[in-house]
Amino acid sequence: MKTALTRRYIEAIPDTLLQEPLNFIFADHYRQRVVCTLLEELADAEALDAGKAEEVVDFLANDMARHVRDEEEDLFPLLRRRCASEDEIEAILDQLAGEHTADERLGRDLVVALGALSAAGTAPRIRPKVRQKMLDFARRQRRHLMVENNIVLPIARTRLGGADLARLARRMAVRRGVVMAVAEGG
Template sequence: MKKQSERQRNAARGESSGTRPLHGPLDFIAEDHMREREVCALIDRIVASASMEQADLDHVLTFLEAVLPQHLADEEIDLFPLMLKRCAPEDEIEKVIDRLQSDHGHALADAPAIAAIIQGIGASPSKPSQSDCALLSDFAHHARRHLILENAVILPIARARLTKKDLRLMERHMLERRGLSSPLGE
């Protein structure tokens, strides 16, 4: 069994990797976005054939296999439907959400192949093939583009449009998905 660092265990449980307090589900989603950026940076290091610690490889795997599916569920099941319900027509949020949902489908479809490449690197410390590097680079590039849209458009509009009741419901569902009972970020 792979030994996990405290940070990896926290990420798998959906806990904050930073020291700043989280204030509800939108901050938690923003923190997941920071985790994803960290994973993209690690993927870039793999592609550049920088020396990788097993803990870093495990961090990427934990994110792909545990954190990413929960995070995407948070957005697909709660955030996006609530935004569609609360946003005004001039927000034109439908088009943005359609694009993001398409991105989510690609991320979920691609994550197992990316995880398999990472597992192969951990099993044999050889350099990934050129085609594997291309897949890794493409995955990280698309993830970053996706995060820009979510951070610049979705989260600010969600903070403006969602009600306290919406946020409580969202938080309850996020906790249930993670098997937790205490408020997020605590």
């Protein structure tokens, strides 16, 4: 989870929090809200803040992509296995997975567009289409995060057992190249 870029705006999550994988995901959601705010600031700024743009691009291309894999490859499949039909979570997970696909595409577009603006030293506000994509991404992300924080994570806290959480923690640690002893839960 180390990045070559020194970040000023987006804080790193301590590796030790991987031992509480649902809290790690919650912390990642907090960072994603920070990125939404940074995108809105970049969209409306008179002049390009290249450092801020670079940090957002780095986050979208690396941290954000890993987070979506945490959910798509590990958290959501675990929830589909453990939740009862009365939880009514299948439709919600399908909706969120659809949003992941669409937002990853939008995120990739932003990485390319912001990279080009940074190289040219051009502020996004003079590129209306790029600016609109930035604002759309922030708005969509905030709605997505609200569903995950208010519905998905609370259900995960009640339905996933110790062994599920240990498996989730191991998989997330491997994805970040973090070597850690994760206690097997019962």
